[in-house]
Amino acid sequence: MLEAILFYAFGGLALASAVGVIAQKNPILSALSLIVTLCSLSAIFGLLGSPFIAALQVIVYAGAIMVLFLFVLMLLNVPRQEEGDGPRGMLKAVAILLGLLFVVQVGAVVAAHEHAAAPAGYEATTESVAQLLFSARFLYVFEATSVLILAALVGAVALAKKDL
Amino acid sequence: MSFPIQHAIYLSLGLFTLGVVGVFLRRNIITVFMCIELMLNAVNLAFVAFSRAQGALDGQILVFFVMTVAAAEAAVGLAIVIALHRTRDTLDVDAFNTLKW
Numbered sequence: 247m248l249e250a251i252l253f254y255a256f257g258g259l260a261l262a263s264a265v266g267v268i269a270q271k272n273p274i275l276s277a278l279s280l281i282v283t284l285c286s287l288s289a290i291f292g293l294l295g296s297p298f299i300a301a302l303q304v305i306v307y308a309g310a311i312m313v314l315f316l317f318v319l320m321l322l323n324v325p326r327q328e329e330g331d332g333p334r335g336m337l338k339a340v341a342i343l344l345g346l347l348f349v350v351q352v353g354a355v356v357a358a359h360e361h362a363a364a365p366a367g368y369e370a371t372t373e374s375v376a377q378l379l380f381s382a383r384f385l386y387v388f389e390a391t392s393v394l395i396l397a398a399l400v401g402a403v404a405l406a407k408k409d410l
Numbered sequence: 411m412s413f414p415i416q417h418a419i420y421l422s423l424g425l426f427t428l429g430v431v432g433v434f435l436r437r438n439i440i441t442v443f444m445c446i447e448l449m450l451n452a453v454n455l456a457f458v459a460f461s462r463a464q465g466a467l468d469g470q471i472l473v474f475f476v477m478t479v480a481a482a483e484a485a486v487g488l489a490i491v492i493a494l495h496r497t498r499d500t501l502d503v504d505a506f507n508t509l510k511w
Contacts, residue, residue, distance in 0.1 A: 249412045264424075287454075302473075395481070404489075
């Protein structure tokens with residue numbers, strides 16, 4: 247019972263702050279709303295039996311990526327957004343309409359399927375996830391991500407440098 | 411677990427749609443980036459929910475890789491934003507139209 251209350255509370259908070267992300271004029275407030283969304287999602291990951299992903303969510307997203315976003319926002323001194331004009335107003339209506347259509351379509355597909363009850367006793371602990379991650383099945387993919395991170399690191403420095 | 415798994419999928423659907431709509435509505439390139447992060451997180455939630463429903467751990471591994479790619483994407487993307495701001499002195503997505511035809 248408590249789980250359900252927490253799930254709907256954090257789910258509602260995540261949706262409300264996601265609306266805040268796209269409704270705010272000031273990008274810094276958007277970033278702060280996004281941090282609230284990410285932290286609520288972390289709580290939901292915990293409720294879904296994934297403590298490892300929940301911790302990773304806070305450390306990587308809220309801790310690293312969003313700090314990077316806020317750093318760039320404050321570095322560039324971004325002005326507030328001005329209101330959209332003619333064609334933009336049209337685009338706004340079309341975007342909201344297509345979004346609603348997407349929700350109805352995918353929601354209908356999800357609702358049409360019979361969902362079996364989730365198996366009991368599921369616990370994706372750090373140990374069990376690590377056992378799978380470092381097994382022969384995913385080890386090479388894991389090593390490839392370290393190459394990806396290195397490439398991104400070099401690329402970010404090369405792009406942001408004033409004159410190369 | 412006292413709530414149905416579908417509700418997590420519905421939450422994921424709602425967050426993804428908000429991200430898509432945000433990409434169309436916002437004119438600031440950094441806010442557009444944040445909407446992309448929102449979409450990636452919605453997909454992560456769907457992965458975790460399906461992983462829970464199947465009782466398999468593969469979804470958790472996929473979430474781990476999605477987070478790695480998101481971190482790399484944010485670092486490179488924000489570097490591009492800084493480079494664009496240096497040359498154009500604006501962050502309005504409509505100002506960057508050199509590759510448009």
